[in-house]
Amino acid sequence: MNISAYLDRFGLLAVGLVAFAAVLLALYGLAELASRRDRNRAVAFVFLAPAVLFLLIGLVYPAVRTVVMSFYDAKSENFVGLDNYVWAVTDPDALQILVNTAMWIVIVPLLSTALGLVYAVLIDGRAGEKVYKALVFLPMGISFVGASIIWKFVYQYNGAGGEQIGLLNQVVVWLGGSPVNWLNESPWNNLLLMVVLVWIEVGFATVVLSAALKGVPTEIVEAARIDGASPSEIFWNVTVPSIRSAIIVVAVTVFIATLKLFDIVRAMTQGHHGTDVLAHNMVEQAFRLFERGRGATLAVLLFLLVVPVVIYQVRNMRRQEMETR
Amino acid sequence: MSTRTADQAARIGETRGERLRRVLSSRAASVVAIVIAALWTIPTLGLFVSSLRPDEDIRTTGWWNFFADPGSVSLYNYNYVLYSDSQGGGLIINLINTVVITIPGVVVPVAFAAMAAYALSWIKFRGRNLLYVGIFALQVVPLQMALIPLLSIFSSGLHIGGMTIIPAWDLEGVNTLIQVWIAHSIFGLPLAIFLLHNFMRELPGDVMEAARIDGASHSQIFRKVVLPLVTPAIASIAIFQFLWVWNDFLVGRTFAPGEATRPLTAVLGDMAGTWGFGWTRLPAAAFIAIVVPLVVFLLLQRYFVRGLLAGSVKG
Numbered sequence: 334m335n336i337s338a339y340l341d342r343f344g345l346l347a348v349g350l351v352a353f354a355a356v357l358l359a360l361y362g363l364a365e366l367a368s369r370r371d372r373n374r375a376v377a378f379v380f381l382a383p384a385v386l387f388l389l390i391g392l393v394y395p396a397v398r399t400v401v402m403s404f405y406d407a408k409s410e411n412f413v414g415l416d417n418y419v420w421a422v423t424d425p426d427a428l429q430i431l432v433n434t435a436m437w438i439v440i441v442p443l444l445s446t447a448l449g450l451v452y453a454v455l456i457d458g459r460a461g462e463k464v465y466k467a468l469v470f471l472p473m474g475i476s477f478v479g480a481s482i483i484w485k486f487v488y489q490y491n492g493a494g495g496e497q498i499g500l501l502n503q504v505v506v507w508l509g510g511s512p513v514n515w516l517n518e519s520p521w522n523n524l525l526l527m528v529v530l531v532w533i534e535v536g537f538a539t540v541v542l543s544a545a546l547k548g549v550p551t552e553i554v555e556a557a558r559i560d561g562a563s564p565s566e567i568f569w570n571v572t573v574p575s576i577r578s579a580i581i582v583v584a585v586t587v588f589i590a591t592l593k594l595f596d597i598v599r600a601m602t603q604g605h606h607g608t609d610v611l612a613h614n615m616v617e618q619a620f621r622l623f624e625r626g627r628g629a630t631l632a633v634l635l636f637l638l639v640v641p642v643v644i645y646q647v648r649n650m651r652r653q654e655m656e657t658r
Numbered sequence: 659m660s661t662r663t664a665d666q667a668a669r670i671g672e673t674r675g676e677r678l679r680r681v682l683s684s685r686a687a688s689v690v691a692i693v694i695a696a697l698w699t700i701p702t703l704g705l706f707v708s709s710l711r712p713d714e715d716i717r718t719t720g721w722w723n724f725f726a727d728p729g730s731v732s733l734y735n736y737n738y739v740l741y742s743d744s745q746g747g748g749l750i751i752n753l754i755n756t757v758v759i760t761i762p763g764v765v766v767p768v769a770f771a772a773m774a775a776y777a778l779s780w781i782k783f784r785g786r787n788l789l790y791v792g793i794f795a796l797q798v799v800p801l802q803m804a805l806i807p808l809l810s811i812f813s814s815g816l817h818i819g820g821m822t823i824i825p826a827w828d829l830e831g832v833n834t835l836i837q838v839w840i841a842h843s844i845f846g847l848p849l850a851i852f853l854l855h856n857f858m859r860e861l862p863g864d865v866m867e868a869a870r871i872d873g874a875s876h877s878q879i880f881r882k883v884v885l886p887l888v889t890p891a892i893a894s895i896a897i898f899q900f901l902w903v904w905n906d907f908l909v910g911r912t913f914a915p916g917e918a919t920r921p922l923t924a925v926l927g928d929m930a931g932t933w934g935f936g937w938t939r940l941p942a943a944a945f946i947a948i949v950v951p952l953v954v955f956l957l958l959q960r961y962f963v964r965g966l967l968a969g970s971v972k973g
Binding site for chain 2: 338339341342343345346349350353357360361364365368369373374376377380381383384385387388390391392393394395396398399402448451452455456459465467468469470471472473474475476477478479481482483484485486487496497498499500503532535536537540541544564592593595596599600601602603612615616619620625628629631632633635636639640643
């Protein structure tokens with residue numbers, strides 16, 4: 334490996350950045366021209382043009398195209414009506430994927446939010462709270478792939494006779510059990526994959542919920558305590574209702590991340606042993622099996638699952654804004 | 659009944675039993691908190707320890723044996739995965755790909771989003787709200803919806819009814835990285851515009867008004883008044899986008915699929931997925947990919963958390 338082998342990349346980067354700077358300068362000049370003539374519409378157009386152009390070509394058009402493709406066959410040549418959708422809900426393999434996805438989007442948001450909440454309450458006001466928070470928050474900076482590798486080593490299996498290399502199997506052996514090839518054991522392997530995402534998302538939940546906890550007026554908690562409420566009563570009847578909207582936001586955010594999950598399944602099992610999910614199989618269908626119709630259909634299903642949740646989130650945010658006013 | 663005892667406790671101090679229970683429950687809380695913190699740290703620690711152990715040790719014993727019998731510590735694995743010409747090595751090229759992808763992948767969407775957010779919050783024009791709602795709604799579209807058509811735009815152009823809107827790009831080799839820049843820029847825009855709009859909207863209107871009266875144009879206000887005021891917000895959004903692009907697997911793998919152009923994460927993801935020959939190199943390789951975002955994350959955590967809270971709680 335020689336330095337000269339990388340030069341083309343840095344050359345490309347330099348050209349790209351210079352070109353981008355030129356575009357920015359040109360836009361700025363145009364905006365300045367329009368500003369002098371005091372034409373708000375023209376200025377707005379210049380400011381918005383790049384973003385709107387990108388979004389139209391890169392998101393709006395492709396989304397519409399994907400919906401259309403979902404009604405066509407593998408090569409997008411013949412119209413097949415609802416065949417792809419029928420496949421998605423009747424084919425045993427596809428059904429397995431839908432069932433797995435359903436498990437993911439129920440279990441992961443629930444577990445992440447619950448653990449994050451418990452942890453945030455436990456460390457609230459405790460000495461070293463910042464360190465506690467940072468330790469759990471750290472996985473947020475690690476990629477899904479990195480986290481998968483970390484956990485794949487935890488789950489590693491080394492035959493019944495040999496010494497165990499994976500921590501989980503070593504613990505099992507220490508407790509007197511015999512090691513298990515965890516990632517091949519359907520359906521439990523699904524849970525082990527979920528652990529990876531929960532491990533990442535609990536940090537997010539903790540940080541957001543812990544900030545919300547700081548906003549709960551201490552007088553209310555104090556008053557409840559003087560009235561003789563037990564800690565668990567205070568938790569359920571005072572704390573949880575006060576930070577309800579933050580809890581919903583966390584659950585919804587984790588829900589959406591879970592639904593779009595590709596990396597962990599890819600890096601852990603490649604979708605084998607009954608662990609495939611919607612977002613992963615979509616890519617498999619479209620780019621490995623060249624079943625573009627089916628891939629598009631799965632993408633549309635993904636979209637349809639996200640929409641109601643986001644609408645709910647927007648209404649929740651609206652209500653929150655009304656309350657704070 | 660419980661009210662009465664609590665009143666008493668509040669007045670005359672708690673009984674010995676109550677005190678014991680309180681101390682115990684606070685002990686239990688400590689234990690639970692420590693257990694969670696440990697569970698969240700040990701797996702990463704294990705990977706790090708593994709990355710420093712020789713091949714043979716990784717293959718035969720668990721990383722915890724390292725503490726009983728440290729054996730030899732070496733950076734051999736790091737050197738191998740970065741520079742070796744043999745299988746599973748030479749990842750330096752992929753690391754450079756990641757860097758080359760990440761810089762424009764952060765700068766371009768943040769710059770365009772800042773401009774768009776300014777127009778949406780401080781320039782008055784007809785249809786502004788409609789446009790904002792439209793961009794806001796685009797956050798709902800999962801990027802999976804865009805993958806197949808966007809890739810086909812790059813390979814065969816965009817034609818609507820016989821009219822060529824964009825000709826085919828026909829990029830090859832290193833140049834396919836351009837596709838990744840554009841894809842990341844597109845996918846990062848909706849959230850960045852939404853967050854920056856939230857911040858800019860909150861700026862005091864009289865400052866803008868004063869600048870207008872002094873004869874400043876919109877582009878001058880944007881550069882001299884708004885940008886300095888929202889620098890912390892831009893920092894937090896840039897960190898978001900940085901983490902997202904650096905850690906991305908799917909976009910890089912789809913738009914720069916060649917062996918020599920894949921970003922580091924894509925190589926790692928496929929290596930981990932197949933778990934074939936050379937899995938003992940994975941800890942070192944993974945740690946190289948992990949360490950950069952982790953350092954950025956730790957140093958700039960304050961900005962990141964601020965952006966997180968602004969995006970999720972405040973809305």
